[in-house]
Amino acid sequence: MISVQSVIYTYGPDKRLAFPDWEVEQGKHSLILGGSGCGKTTLLHLLAGLRTPTAGIVKAAGQVLSELGGHRMDVFRGKHIGLIFQKPHLLSVLTVEGNLLLAQYMAELPQDKKRIGDVLEALNLSDRKSAKVYELSQGEAQRIAIARAVLNKPKVILADEPTASLDDDNSEKVLNILEEQANMYNATLVIATHDQRVKSRFPHQLKL
Amino acid sequence: MNLFVLSWKYIKGKPLSTALNVLLLSFGIGIIVVLLLVSQQVQEKLSENASGIDLVVGAKGSPLQIILGSIYHIDYPTGNIPLKEAEKLSKNRLVKNVIPLALGDSYKSLRIVGSTRGFADLYGLMLDEGTLWEDDYEVTLGAAAAQTLSLAVGDTFFGEHGMADGGEAHEAHAYKVVGVLQPTGKVVDNLILTSVPSVWLMHGHDEAGDGHENLPDTAAIEVLGIAVTPEQLEEKEVTSLLVQYRGPMAAVQLPRMVNMQSSMQAASPAFETARLFSLIGIGVDVGQGFAYLIIVMAGLSIFIALYNSLKERQYDLAIMRSLGASRLRLFIHIIMEGVIITLLGAGVGFVLGHGVVEILAQFILKRSSAGITGLVFLPSELYILYISLLLGVIASLIPAINAYKTDISEVLAKGA
Numbered sequence: 316m317i318s319v320q321s322v323i324y325t326y327g328p329d330k331r332l333a334f335p336d337w338e339v340e341q342g343k344h345s346l347i348l349g350g351s352g353c354g355k356t357t358l359l360h361l362l363a364g365l366r367t368p369t370a371g372i373v374k375a376a377g378q379v380l381s382e383l384g385g386h387r388m389d390v391f392r393g394k395h396i397g398l399i400f401q402k403p404h405l406l407s408v409l410t411v412e413g414n415l416l417l418a419q420y421m422a423e424l425p426q427d428k429k430r431i432g433d434v435l436e437a438l439n440l441s442d443r444k445s446a447k448v449y450e451l452s453q454g455e456a457q458r459i460a461i462a463r464a465v466l467n468k469p470k471v472i473l474a475d476e477p478t479a480s481l482d483d484d485n486s487e488k489v490l491n492i493l494e495e496q497a498n499m500y501n502a503t504l505v506i507a508t509h510d511q512r513v514k515s516r517f518p519h520q521l522k523l
Numbered sequence: 524m525n526l527f528v529l530s531w532k533y534i535k536g537k538p539l540s541t542a543l544n545v546l547l548l549s550f551g552i553g554i555i556v557v558l559l560l561v562s563q564q565v566q567e568k569l570s571e572n573a574s575g576i577d578l579v580v581g582a583k584g585s586p587l588q589i590i591l592g593s594i595y596h597i598d599y600p601t602g603n604i605p606l607k608e609a610e611k612l613s614k615n616r617l618v619k620n621v622i623p624l625a626l627g628d629s630y631k632s633l634r635i636v637g638s639t640r641g642f643a644d645l646y647g648l649m650l651d652e653g654t655l656w657e658d659d660y661e662v663t664l665g666a667a668a669a670q671t672l673s674l675a676v677g678d679t680f681f682g683e684h685g686m687a688d689g690g691e692a693h694e695a696h697a698y699k700v701v702g703v704l705q706p707t708g709k710v711v712d713n714l715i716l717t718s719v720p721s722v723w724l725m726h727g728h729d730e731a732g733d734g735h736e737n738l739p740d741t742a743a744i745e746v747l748g749i750a751v752t753p754e755q756l757e758e759k760e761v762t763s764l765l766v767q768y769r770g771p772m773a774a775v776q777l778p779r780m781v782n783m784q785s786s787m788q789a790a791s792p793a794f795e796t797a798r799l800f801s802l803i804g805i806g807v808d809v810g811q812g813f814a815y816l817i818i819v820m821a822g823l824s825i826f827i828a829l830y831n832s833l834k835e836r837q838y839d840l841a842i843m844r845s846l847g848a849s850r851l852r853l854f855i856h857i858i859m860e861g862v863i864i865t866l867l868g869a870g871v872g873f874v875l876g877h878g879v880v881e882i883l884a885q886f887i888l889k890r891s892s893a894g895i896t897g898l899v900f901l902p903s904e905l906y907i908l909y910i911s912l913l914l915g916v917i918a919s920l921i922p923a924i925n926a927y928k929t930d931i932s933e934v935l936a937k938g939a
Contacts, residue, residue, distance in 0.1 A: 365932040393847015416524035421846035
C-alpha cells in the first residue's frame with residue numbers, strides 16, 4: 316500500500332509544498348492530477364524515495380521510506396518500485412536486452428535472460444531484443460521503458476506523464492499496457508498526469 | 524551486465540575520443556618505455572664491457588677517449604705508448620695484471636685488435652670453432668664479426684689502415700682466420716683479434732728500413748705476454764693497457780702515479796662511464812620530461828572527455844540510480860571508465876615502446892651488436908603501470924564525484 320501523511324516538502328527558503336494526506340490500497344490504480352508546477356512530480360519522487368520529505372511520513376510498498384537510507388533505499392527502489400517517465404530514457408550505449416539486464420543488475424537481482432524474454436514477449440517486442448536504442452520508434456521505446464519498470468515484478472509502478480509525448484493511438488496503447496502489466500503482477504499503478512485523455516481512466520484520484 | 528561491461532560500452536560508444544586519448548597516452552608511455560629500455564641496457568652494457576678492468580692506460584689525451592677507444596672500441600685511440608714504459612708499469616707492485624692492446628687497423632669497419640691471451644681470459648672468450656690466434660697473421664673472429672664479414676676458418680683477408688672503411692690496404696700480408704668465437708653479447712663480438720706482433724708486422728712494412736720483424740731474436744724475452752727482442756722492447760709501441768689492480772690501495776695511488784710520473788694517461792672505466800652516462804642522462808631527462816608532459820596532457824584530455832560526456836549522460840546516471848544503483852556504484856562506474864582508458868593507453872604504449880626498441884635493435888643497431896633488445900621487461904616498467912592507473916583515477920575523479928553527487932530527482936524532473 317501507499318500512504319502520504321502530513322507531508323511537507325520545501326524547495327529552498329520560500330517554496331513550500333504541503334501535500335494532502337492520501338492512501339492507496341495495494342492494487343488500486345490511481346491518478347495524481349493537477350496543472351504543471353503543483354507538485355505532481357515532486358510527490359511521485361517522494362513516493363519513489365528519490366527525494367526525502369522535509370516533514371511527514373511517506374509509505375510505499377508497505378515500507379516507511381524514511382526508515383531506509385542511502386544504499387538500502389536505492390536497492391529497495393530497484394526491487395519494489397518501477398518508474399516510468401515522459402521520455403523512455405533508455406541507455407543508448409546498450410541494446411534493448413542490455414537495458415533490461417541493467418535493471419536486474421542495479422537492483423542486485425540475478426540476471427535472468429529468460430525473464431527478459433518473457434516480458435518482451437508479453438509486450439510484443441520479442442523481435443526487438445537485440446535492437447539498438449536508436450533503432451526503436453518512440454512507441455516501442457516507451458514500451459521498453461515499461462518492460463524495464465515491470466521487469467523486477469515491483470509492488471508499485473509510478474508513471475510521470477507517461478503519455479505526454481505520445482499521440483492518441485500510442486497513448487491509449489501505453490495506458491492499456493501499463494494497466495495490464497500492473498494487474499499481472501498485482502502492482503499498484505500510480506500515474507501523475509495533466510493529460511485529459513487519462514483523467515477518466517481510474518476513479519481513485521488525488522487532485523493537487 | 525556488470526560495471527566493467529557498462530563502462531566499456533560507454534568507452535566503445537565514443538570510438539574517436541577514446542582512440543585519441545589512448546593514442547596520446549600510449550605515445551607518452553611509449554617514449555618513457557623506450558628511454559627506460561635503452562638507457563638501462565646501454566648502462567648495463569657499458570659496465571658489462573668494462574668489468575674486470577680497473578684502469579686503462581694510454582697516451583696522453585682525453586681519458587674518456589681512451590676508455591671509448593680501448594674498451595668500447597668506438598672512438599680513436601689517443602696515440603701510442605712505448606712498450607718500455609708499459610713494461611715498467613706492469614712491474615709495479617700495485618698492478619696485478621696488464622693486457623696490452625695494439626689498435627689502428629680495421630677490416631670493413633671492424634677493428635683489428637692486437638692483444639695477448641690475457642685478453643681472451645679477461646673476457647672469458649670461448650671458441651666456437653678453430654683455435655685462438657697464435658702465430659703471426661693469425662686472427663680469431665668475434666661471432667658477429669664472422670657473420671658480418673662472412674668469413675670462416677681458413678679464409679684470408681687484407682687489413683686496412685685506420686679505423687674507418689676505405690683505409691689503405693696492407694697488401695703485403697694477408698690475415699688468416701684460424702678461429703671463430705662464441706657470441707658474448709659484448710663488444711668483443713665485433714672485433715678481429717690477433718697478436719700484438721701481427722699488428723707490428725703489418726705496420727713494419729709501411730715503415731721502410733725496419734728490417735727485423737721476420738727474424739725474432741734468439742734471445743727473446745717475454746714482456747706483457749709478448750715475446751720480444753731487447754731491441755723491440757726499446758723501439759716498439761702499443762696503443763693502450765688494460766690494467767687490473769692488486770689491491771684497493773692501487774685505485775688511490777696508481778692513476779696519480781701514471782699521470783704524474785710517465786708520458787702516459789690513466790683513465791678509470793668506472794669513473795668515465797659514469798661521466799659518459801651523466802652526459803647521456805641529460806638527453807634522457809629531457810626526453811622523459813617531454814613524455815611526462817604528453818602523459819599529463821593525455822590525463823587532461825581524458826578528464827575533459829569524461830567531464831563533457833557526463834552532461835550528456837546525466838539522464839543515464841539518474842536512470843541507473845532509479846533502477847537501484849547506489850551513489851558509490853556510479854562513482855566506481857566513472858572511475859572505471861577512466862582507468863580502462865588509461866590501461867588501454869598503457870598497454871598500447873608498452874607494445875609501442877618495446878616494439879620500437881626491438882625494431883631499432885633489429886634493423887639499425889644490428890651491425891654494432893649493441894646487445895639491446897625490446898623483448899625484456901624491467902621492474903621499473905611496473906611503476907609506469909601504477910602511474911597510468913593513478914592517472915586514470917585522477918582524471919576521472921572530478922567527473923566521478925559529480926556523478927556521485929547527481930541529484931537524480933532534479934535531473935528526472937527536468938527531463939520529465
